[in-house]
Amino acid sequence: MTSLNFNFGGTDTRVFIQDELPSLSDILPIMGRDKRYHVICDENTKPYADEIGASVPICLSGSGEKEKNWDSIKKILKAACAAELGRDDIFIGIGGGVVSDICAFAASIYMRGARLALVSTTLLGMADAALGGKTGIDLFGIKNLAGTFYPARAVWMPLSTLKTLPPSQFKSGLAEIIKSVILDETIDENTAFEELSKGNAAVRLEKIVLAAVKLKGRIVEADPRETGTERAKLNLGHTFGHALEAAAGLGKITHGEAVAWGIVRACELGLALGITPPERAHAITHLLQNLGYETGAPHPALLSGGSGQPLARKFLNALNSDKKRIAGSLRFIIPAQKGAVIVPVSAEKMPLVQEIALGSLTEFLRI
Amino acid sequence: MTSLNFNFGGTDTRVFIQDELPSLSDILPIMGRDKRYHVICDENTKPYADEIGASVPICLSGSGEKEKNWDSIKKILKAACAAELGRDDIFIGIGGGVVSDICAFAASIYMRGARLALVSTTLLGMADAALGGKTGIDLFGIKNLAGTFYPARAVWMPLSTLKTLPPSQFKSGLAEIIKSVILDETIDENTAFEELSKGNAAVRLEKIVLAAVKLKGRIVEADPRETGTERAKLNLGHTFGHALEAAAGLGKITHGEAVAWGIVRACELGLALGITPPERAHAITHLLQNLGYETGAPHPALLSGGSGQPLARKFLNALNSDKKRIAGSLRFIIPAQKGAVIVPVSAEKMPLVQEIALGSLTEFLRI
Numbered sequence: 001m002t003s004l005n006f007n008f009g010g011t012d013t014r015v016f017i018q019d020e021l022p023s024l025s026d027i028l029p030i031m032g033r034d035k036r037y038h039v040i041c042d043e044n045t046k047p048y049a050d051e052i053g054a055s056v057p058i059c060l061s062g063s064g065e066k067e068k069n070w071d072s073i074k075k076i077l078k079a080a081c082a083a084e085l086g087r088d089d090i091f092i093g094i095g096g097g098v099v100s101d102i103c104a105f106a107a108s109i110y111m112r113g114a115r116l117a118l119v120s121t122t123l124l125g126m127a128d129a130a131l132g133g134k135t136g137i138d139l140f141g142i143k144n145l146a147g148t149f150y151p152a153r154a155v156w157m158p159l160s161t162l163k164t165l166p167p168s169q170f171k172s173g174l175a176e177i178i179k180s181v182i183l184d185e186t187i188d189e190n191t192a193f194e195e196l197s198k199g200n201a202a203v204r205l206e207k208i209v210l211a212a213v214k215l216k217g218r219i220v221e222a223d224p225r226e227t228g229t230e231r232a233k234l235n236l237g238h239t240f241g242h243a244l245e246a247a248a249g250l251g252k253i254t255h256g257e258a259v260a261w262g263i264v265r266a267c268e269l270g271l272a273l274g275i276t277p278p279e280r281a282h283a284i285t286h287l288l289q290n291l292g293y294e295t296g297a298p299h300p301a302l303l304s305g306g307s308g309q310p311l312a313r314k315f316l317n318a319l320n321s322d323k324k325r326i327a328g329s330l331r332f333i334i335p336a337q338k339g340a341v342i343v344p345v346s347a348e349k350m351p352l353v354q355e356i357a358l359g360s361l362t363e364f365l366r367i
Numbered sequence: 368m369t370s371l372n373f374n375f376g377g378t379d380t381r382v383f384i385q386d387e388l389p390s391l392s393d394i395l396p397i398m399g400r401d402k403r404y405h406v407i408c409d410e411n412t413k414p415y416a417d418e419i420g421a422s423v424p425i426c427l428s429g430s431g432e433k434e435k436n437w438d439s440i441k442k443i444l445k446a447a448c449a450a451e452l453g454r455d456d457i458f459i460g461i462g463g464g465v466v467s468d469i470c471a472f473a474a475s476i477y478m479r480g481a482r483l484a485l486v487s488t489t490l491l492g493m494a495d496a497a498l499g500g501k502t503g504i505d506l507f508g509i510k511n512l513a514g515t516f517y518p519a520r521a522v523w524m525p526l527s528t529l530k531t532l533p534p535s536q537f538k539s540g541l542a543e544i545i546k547s548v549i550l551d552e553t554i555d556e557n558t559a560f561e562e563l564s565k566g567n568a569a570v571r572l573e574k575i576v577l578a579a580v581k582l583k584g585r586i587v588e589a590d591p592r593e594t595g596t597e598r599a600k601l602n603l604g605h606t607f608g609h610a611l612e613a614a615a616g617l618g619k620i621t622h623g624e625a626v627a628w629g630i631v632r633a634c635e636l637g638l639a640l641g642i643t644p645p646e647r648a649h650a651i652t653h654l655l656q657n658l659g660y661e662t663g664a665p666h667p668a669l670l671s672g673g674s675g676q677p678l679a680r681k682f683l684n685a686l687n688s689d690k691k692r693i694a695g696s697l698r699f700i701i702p703a704q705k706g707a708v709i710v711p712v713s714a715e716k717m718p719l720v721q722e723i724a725l726g727s728l729t730e731f732l733r734i
Contacts, residue, residue, distance in 0.1 A: 010377075070437055073513075074506070081507055081688060109476075109513040112501065113592070134479065139441070140448055146440075146476040148515060225480070321448060 002210060006217040008133050008151040009224030015131065015217070017209055021158045022119060024053040027092060030154045031117050037090035038083045040076055040103040042067065045095040045121055048161065052094065052119070060102065065251035067098055068137045068144075076106040080114070087111035096122030096169070097129030097255060101144070105135035108150035116152040121161040123173025124256060127180060127212040128234075130155045132220035138250050142321055143242045149225050157213070159205045172256030174203075174291065179236050179259060180212040182284060183219075185339045187211065189280075193287045229342050236333040236340050237262035239322050240357055246318035247311050248301035260293035263335075268297075268356045270334035275343065280335060297359035312361040316354065369577060373584040375500050375518040376591030382498065382584070384576055388525045389486060391420040394459060397521045398484050404457035405450045407443055407470040409434065412462040412488055415528065419461065419486070427469065432618035434465055435504045435511075443473040447481070454478035463489030463536070464496030464622065468511070472502035475517035483519040488528040490540025491623055494547060494579040495601075497522045499587035505617050509688055510609045516592050524580070526572050539623030541570075541658065546603050546626060547579040549651060550586075552706045554578065556647075560654045596709050603700040603707050604629035606689050607724055613685035614678050615668035627660035630702075635664075635723045637701035642710065647702055664726035679728040683721065 001018040014030065016022070028037070039054035042063040049057035058079040060067045080091070091114050093103025100118050107116040120130035136147025162170065174196070181192045196203065216234065223231035241262030245253065264285050270276025289295050302311040322330055329344040330353075345353060354362050368385040381397065383389070395404070406421035409430040416424035425446040427434045447458070458481050460470025467485050474483040487497035503514025529537065541563070548559045563570065583601065590598035608629030612620065631652050637643025656662050669678040689697055696711040697720075712720060721729050 070441075074437075077513060078507060081509065081512070084688065109515055111512065112503065112514045112516055136479065140445060142448065145448070145478065146444060147479045148476055149479055321451065 002206070004213060004217065006131075006151075006221055008220050009149070011133070011151040012153065013131070013133075013151045013217075014154045015157065015213055016154070017126075017157045017159065017206060017213065019158065019160050021048055021051055021161065022156045023051075027052070027117055027119075027154070027156070028090075031090045031092075031115055032088070035089045035115065036083060036085050037092055038079055038085060039092045039094060040099065040106070041094045042099050045099065048094050048119070048121060052092075054092070054094075057094075060099070063095075064098060065138065065245070065255070068102055068250075070137060070139075072102050073106045073109075073137060076103065077110055080106075080110050085110070085114060087114055090115040090117060092117045092119065094119040094121060096120070096125045100125050100129040101134070101136050101147070104133070104150055104152060105137055105147055108135055108148040113150065116150065117154045117156075118152045119156045119158065121158065122165055122169055123162055123209075124169070124176055125173070126157045126162075126209045127173050127176035128216065130157070131213060131216050132231075132234075133224065141246055141250065142318065143245055143250065151220075151224075157209060159209065162205055168254060171292065172254035175237070175256030175260040175263070175288075175293065177208050177212055178284075178287065179234075179263060180215050182263070182335055183233055183236060183340055184211065184215045190283070193283060197287055197290050232331065232342055233333050233340050236335070237266055239319065239330065239332055240265040242322065243315050243318035243357070244299055244301065247315035248299070248304075253299075253301050257293060260288045260291075261295065261299055264288060264293075264295040265297065265357055266332060266334050266340075269332055269343075269345075269353060270336070272352055272356065273334070273343065275341065276335045277337060280337075284335065297357055298361045302358070302361060309361075309364040312358050312364045315358065316365060319353075319357070369573070371580060371584065373498075373518075373588055375587050376516070378500070378518040379520065380498070380500075380518045380584075381521045382524065382580055383521070384493075384524045384526065384573060384580065386525065386527050388415055388418055388528065389523045390418075394419075394484055394486075394521070394523070395457075398457045398459075398482055399455070402456045402482065403450060403452050404459055405446055405452060406459045406461060407466065407473070408461045409466050412466065415461050415486070415488060419459075421459070421461075424461075427466070430462075431465060432505065432510075432612070432622070435469055435617075437504060437506075439469050440473045440476075440504060443470065444477055447473075447477050452477070452481060454481050457482045457484060459484045459486065461486040461488060463487070463492040467492050467496040468501070468503050468514070471500070471517055471519060472504055472514055475502055475515040480517070483517065484521045484523075485519045486523045486525065488525065489532055489536055490529055490576075491536070491543055492540070493524045493529075493576045494540050494543035495583065497524070498580060498583050499598075499601075500591065508613055508617065509685065510612055510617065518587075518591075524576060526576065529572055535621060538659065539621035542604070542623035542627040542630070542655075542660065544575050544579055545651075545654065546601075546630060547582050549630070549702055550600055550603060550706055551578065551582045557650070560650060564654055564657050599698065599709055600700050600707050603702070604633055606686065606697065606699055607632040609689065610682050610685040610724070611666055611668065614682035615666070615671075620666075620668050624660060627655050627658075628662065628666055631655060631660075631662040632664065632724055633699060633701050633707075636699055636710075636712075636720060637703070639719055639723065640701070640710065642708065643702045644704060647704075651702065664724055665728045669725070669728060676728075676731040679725050679731045682725065683732060686720075686724070 136144030500518035503511030
């Protein structure tokens with residue numbers, strides 16, 4: 001077991017990377033022994049909730065992105081009321097990125113903030129969602145439109161849960177791991193890419209999760225509320241990716257699929273702007289292609305069910321409503337010589353961005 | 368004009384107590400000149416929004432406690448999206464406590480936190496709601512069940528707006544002012560009570576608002592998220608008061624009416640426990656009675672429409688779901704020799720609390 005401690009804007013977060021699922025007798029001494037608690041899961045992680053020892057876990061009605069709505073939050077808050085939880089009591093979320101986001105948002109607003117523990121059971125959760133305090137639900141078709149910064153006090157990452165993860169879920173998480181490798185200037189990228197290109201079987205889970213957690217922890221400690229520029233870098237691939245997810249219809253393609261596609265778009269934008277070295281852009285694209293991610297533009301999901309015209313517009317609208325917009329300019333995270341840099345892109349340069357993201361669909365935007 | 372600066376848990380809050388309503392050209396230089404903004408009001412404060420210069424204010428569908436729901440939040444968030452606000456842009460709320468609570472909650476979760484300015488137009492807002500970052504909406508009949516801590520960056524308190532306030536609204540705010548006087552150990556209570564007992568006309572608004580703001584600012588700076596005991600003292604009268612509001616039906620009696628009644632209950636509990644000096648309990652009760660607040664138990668609102676039996680139960684349930692409960696014990700704020708103290712009341716002592724709150728209705732709880 002590896003244990004790490006972070007402080008995110010005043011909240012201490014302990015992370016436990018270990019083989020096995022923790023039990024309530026591992027969780028409660030860390031979170032507060034005399035406290036009440038309730039356990040939140042989705043239909044996939046219900047068996048884990050049972051294994052952990054939760055008597056009556058609160059189960060979301062389904063699983064996946066479509067659960068990230070106010071109804072889920074209300075269900076969790078209502079259960080907390082029914083269990084007579086006070087603001088000092090504990091919300092324990094068991095699941096992947098979606099459960100983390102929902103459970104953490106609910107905890108952050110319950111009586112203005114209850115204690116939060118997360119047990120992350122997917123690679124996406126471990127590599128990204130469970131750490132660093134971003135919470136959220138989707139609204140009006142926009143990803144994470146409503147949310148808070150609310151770090152968990154403790155996060156467990158039981159690696160054994162990854163072994164039964166469906167391949168599509170593993171692949172979704174792997175995209176965040178690759179993002180992390182690209183951002184991490186302390187890692188030998190070529191060696192890491194070589195290892196990752198060998199596929200799931202060869203991946204040393206503890207090593208890649210630990211590296212991603214360390215990188216993210218370091219960045220979020222320096223900029224917990226993304227007021228500076230450091231934390232924004234973690235959005236590499238996300239500006240394009242979130243717009244793709246929204247345009248395709250939230251939940252239609254996995255978050256990691258969208259991020260991988262977005263990373264390639266960021267490389268192409270970086271190439272066009274002379275920021276990303278061609279050999280690096282090539283190596284990144286090649287790795288993602290080899291691992292089976294869609295790398296071309298337009299993304300096939302934008303072509304489904306018609307000419308692509310309405311989805312191209314939807315994509316553009318979603319891109320323009322990105323949270324990272326400042327004073328009218330969109331900000332893109334672009335792989336540079338090393339790591340990545342943040343590049344504001346003003347309205348004049350948007351045709352270039354559109355061309356890179358939408359390819360042949362761009363023509364529809366001129367109409 | 369008096370200007371005060373506070374720092375609430377890392378957020379700088381500037382407060383401007385002045386005669387006139389500020390205009391957008393006062394607000395925007397403080398909040399960020401190059402930012403987009405939108406203005407939120409209710410049907411009562413729509414004229415102020417127009418006067419301030421808001422082109423298309425977002426108007427809540429009505430006014431009062433019943434607006435503190437998720438639909439109001441969604442309306443504000445949707446308007447923010449439509450106005451293409453980014454997370455660095457500005458929410459300006461104009462109104463009393465309800466508008467403050469709603470607008471601040473919406474700002475706190477929009478893209479995980481937009482900039483917030485409040486123009487407080489009621490005595491309740493100035494004395495309490497607009498300062499210190501508590502935001503919230505009501506859920507499942509529980510006041511402020513969902514909310515955040517999210518201080519505004521700037522709060523304007525234009526005293527001229529108090530002159531046109533309906534008497535019931537003024538009286539509601541006055542209860543928070545009296546609470547503030549009771550808590551404030553730096554004030555000569557007898558002199559203050561004497562002044563307040565003369566009624567609205569004699570009250571020097573700037574003086575009482577300034578004193579309440581200073582007290583609250585000092586307390587919240589010391590304990591911004593109510594993790595210690597200091598901030599909890601601001602809940603004097605609120606534990607009983609919130610339960611009364613919930614039992615009567617949220618919005619049926621004003622917040623201040625409920626708080627005043629709750630302060631008297633806290634005095635009686637303090638008398639029974641030997642904590643509140645009899646002469647102080649008497650002076651407080653006498654002042655509130657003189658000003659026309661209901662001070663008896665049970666509160667008449669609990670008798671309306673029947674025997675009082677269902678409302679007595681509802682009151683007790685609401686009391687038990689209080690946010691200040693820790694490890695099963697309710698915590699009451701009780702006037703002491705000076706100021707107030709926090710007293711945990713365990714289950715065994717609840718019959719005493721019930722007797723004090725419900726008087727003759729207590730018999731129904733035994734059934």
